[in-house]
Amino acid sequence: MDKARNVDMRWFFAVLAAYFLIQVAVRVAMPPTLGLDEAEQAFRSQWLAAGYGPQPPFYNWLQYAAFSISGVSLLSLAVVKNALLFTSYVIYGLTARMILKNSVLAVVATLGLLTLPQVAFEMQRDLTHTVAVFFAGCVFLYGFIRSLKKPDVLSYLVTGIGIGIGLLSKYNFALLPASALLAALLDPQMRKRVFDWRMALTAITALVIALPHLFWLKDNLGFATARTLKKLTDGGNASYVVQVAMGSGLLVLAVIGFCAVTLLVFAFAFGKPFLSAVSGRSQWTQLLERIMLFSILGILLLVIFGGAAHIKDRWLVPLFFIFPLYLCLKIEASNVAVSNPLRRLVPVVAIIMIAVPTILFGRIAAATLNGDYERLNVPYAQLAAALRQQGEPAAILAEGSLLAGNLRKDFVPATVISTDYPGFKPTVSISKERPLLVVWQLSTAQGNALPAKAAEWLRSVPELGSIAPEVSTIEVPYYYARNSDSYRFGYAWVAPAD
Structure with a gap:
């Protein structure tokens, strides 16, 4: 890759902070009606519990604390969500900077998150627990990569914190650390880090964080999983073979739906050399490839043995959010000569940054013209x-x-x-x-x-x-x-x- 000028990540993070502040302002400017997930947070903030139902309680605890300080309000809901998203982007950027030699590519990888519809749009529309699991995934990835690259007590501790928060955010998060562990075991050098005595610190930290909810889950397993399992396995009267085929097909479509926009945007930003980057291989690209492949295998096993017939693309957030970083690692490993990709990428991302809040507000305001009313x-x-x-x-x-x-x-x-x-x-x-x-x-x-x-x-x-x-x-x-x-x-x- 051509030596592009380095980018000061602090300026980049400042731009992201401004973007998420705008998202807060837009949400407050919209009608004061709460969406489905927002309403759940407002309702369940009346009490503090180790578990509330089908979703683990991390986001509920976070929102409970915010409401306790500022009162129950739409502003509090918007601030918590966007503060969590901004922090996630920053951690993701720091992770990219740690393993990418070129800071421009680190910025590109982080901006790549805005090309994931499930991250850029759906999380702003009306999601809470998915935002929490995205945050947990970023924390885990930072600690995990740091443990492999420059291991110390802090890196293993952060990894454990990420796992603990992830298990308190969404149950499918468990696939990420499991896939990462298997991926690291297949690399001789990384395997040493897995068998490091400090892995015990990771396990203990994760267990301590998740323990209150795990005790609750032990006595409320049916209550916590019944609705999710029903949605996953509801294949009507379809036979087992049809159900497996349906689940496998939807998994393929979910992966394509999750990654397609990012692939198109990156192909535009990097031009023809992007196709050559497919051959790029390094220790890090192989690691992320294995993580994604093991994640897919885990979901496939759920389809085959658990009867999961309905796989949605947003369920891939804690597993495939690493995709933009993976592409940038492939580009760097290929050593292909490319011009500064930010020149093409920034206008596309700027359009996305403008389009997301505009669409969110516009679809509500458009009701005055078309009579098509949304929840808000x-x-x-x-x-x-x-x-x-x-x-x-x-x-x-x-x-x-x-x-x-x-x-x-x-x-x-x-x-x-x-x-x-x-x-x-x-x-x-x-x-x-x-x-x-x-x-x-x-x-x-x-x-x-x-x-x-x-x-x-x-x-x-x-x-x-x-x-x-x-x-x-x-x-x-x-x-x-x-x-x-x-x-x-x-x-x-x-x-x-x-």
Whole structure:
């Protein structure tokens, strides 16, 4: 590769910081409605637990801490997510700088993250636990590479921290350290680092971090895995052979979907020499190749023996986020002569940086033209404002976590209970002065009766079981409504009888 001028990584990180600050500003400028994952964070921040359900609790703990400091707000949600993403990019950049001789390629590798749709777009749209596992993957990769390159106690400690956080973020993260371990064992020099006594420090650190949740998981395995396993293995009435074929095919499509844009952008940035880089090989390219291959093999085994028929590309985030770094390592190892790739890459990345927040905001604002409403167009905050004019509830019973989380944000300090989460059973004091507010969403074909799960919940409360609440409805205009379109909610105020 031609000797391109070095890039000061600090300036690069400053640009990234500005980008994520813009993402925070755009999210706050959007309607104050919470998405599905955001609402889950707001709802579950009412209590601190070692486990909450299908997803491990790291992001919940992080958001709980942030809410404890700043209060429940959309700004807090946006800051936590983007701070975590910015930190992940910085760690990834430092890892790239550690093993790439050319700092320009280190910048290219890090910018390559913005060419991964699952990282650049989906994480901003409405993901939380995937953001956490991406962060954990970056921490692990930094510690792991450092342990192999210049091993010391700190590098093994960081590796353990990455594993611990990863296991607390998403269960499929376990494939990454397992694949990395197998990949390192196949290299004679790296194998020495695996059998280093300091690996015990890595294992102990990871175990200590994950231990509270592992104890919880031991007693709640079915609760934690049932929904995920159902989604993974739901192949309808398909035979075993069809299910395996379906799972294998979707795995191939997921890998292509994850990597295709990055390949196209890099091919444009590097030009014809990019094809020659395929032959580039080094100790590091072989390591990352093996990690990705072992990861694919692990998912394939899940398809064959676990019946997994539905593989989504975003599930590859903790396994294939190393792809841009891998490509840059291949380019450097090939020694092909290329001009400064940043000259072509920066305009493409700039377009992505502009397009992502524009699309995120635009698809919500476009409803005023096309009447196609997204979750963020639903006017939960306006609903809350209208209901607060009628009274202040001691507690709210909401139908579903999406509604519960949004009402939690706008009804602090009232306790919010969700009919789809029976694990949260707070003690609330309900009176005529501070009654219970039951709220649910109404579809156009749905009647105005109290939902079955809400009625069942009321019957379980002795002082409320015999009460037949008066049901009311309210229509609230969508955010960016077309022709005054509105969303219907049902609600009922319930208080103990005299």
